[in-house]
Amino acid sequence: MATNTKPEMAKEEVAVEVEPNTGVPFPVKLDDGKLQLNCVGVRRKSILGLGIKVYAFGIYADNEKLKDLMKSKIGTAPPAPTKEMYDVVIESDVPMMIRMSMTFSNISNTPLVKSGFADDIAGTIKKLNGGKRNDELSKMVMGPLSDNVKLKVGSLIEIYRLSGYVLQTKVMGELVSKVDSELLCKTMIYFYLGHDDLDKEAREKFGMFLLSLF
Incomplete structure (x- = not known):
């Protein structure tokens, strides 16, 4: 006797953007459908005189809310990204996420x-x-993350800025910290977008994305 079976729906393939210095791929949008990738970069540190690529990162945001924010605070598009534009993003509580891949x-x-x-x-x-x-x-960003947790190449750390100035951190998908702090939320976004010595190209690309919202 024949049985009626429905073909399984193929999971939608999500496009990725590759961070060029490390080869790490980042999905251009997350499963929630709201947060979208706007730039990628790399965190470098000098250890014993050697330039080490510690992690690649992607900066995600709720782009619809950022668009509303830019139009309400800035008005019309300037000819080039401005400090005021970055400051508006840093000071706001628009949902954003920093994804770091070791x-x-x-x-x-x-x-x-x-x-x-x-x-x-x-x-x-x-x-x-x-x-x-x-x-x-x-220290609250990483919270009580156990020293027994072994990070390795490819391990993911995701730091979310949620509405209402709540900072939430997940390590390899596990929630390790949730802090209600406006200062800490602003600090996290400033660390990546407030100065260009972290990754100038990533910051500039985010600025060009902001211009595209107008």
């Missing part, structure tokens, strides 16, 4: 990753907080 082969030292990242964030907090450093707040 690329350094010796990255498995989780305590070193946590302390190095916290130090980066603490330095940025100092810039935004009238010269006052807040080490306790900076």
Whole structure:
């Protein structure tokens, strides 16, 4: 007797953008359908005099909300990206996400990753907080992530800025931290978009994306 079966729906293939310095692919949109990729870049650090590519990153955002924000705060498109445009994004609570993919082969030292990242964030907090450093707040980004967790090449860390200035961190899909802090939310976005010494090309590409919203 014949049975009625429906062919399985093929899962939609999502396009990716490859970070050119590391070869790491980033999906251009996430499963929630709202956050979309707007630029990719790489975090470099000098360790023992060597330039190390620690991780590749992609910056995602709710582009519809960013479009509304740009038009309400900026009005008409300037001829080139401006500091004011970046500042509007940093100061807002439009949902965004930084996805980091580990690329350094010796990255498995989780305590070193946590302390190095916290130090980066603490330095940025100092810039935004009238010269006052807040080490306790900076450590909250990674929360109580166990030192027993072994990061490896390809491990993903995702840091979300949610509406209402809530910062949420997932490591390999597991929620490790959720902090209600406007300062910390602004700090995370500023770290990637507020200055061009992290990855100038990524920052400039995000600026061109902002212009495209007008």
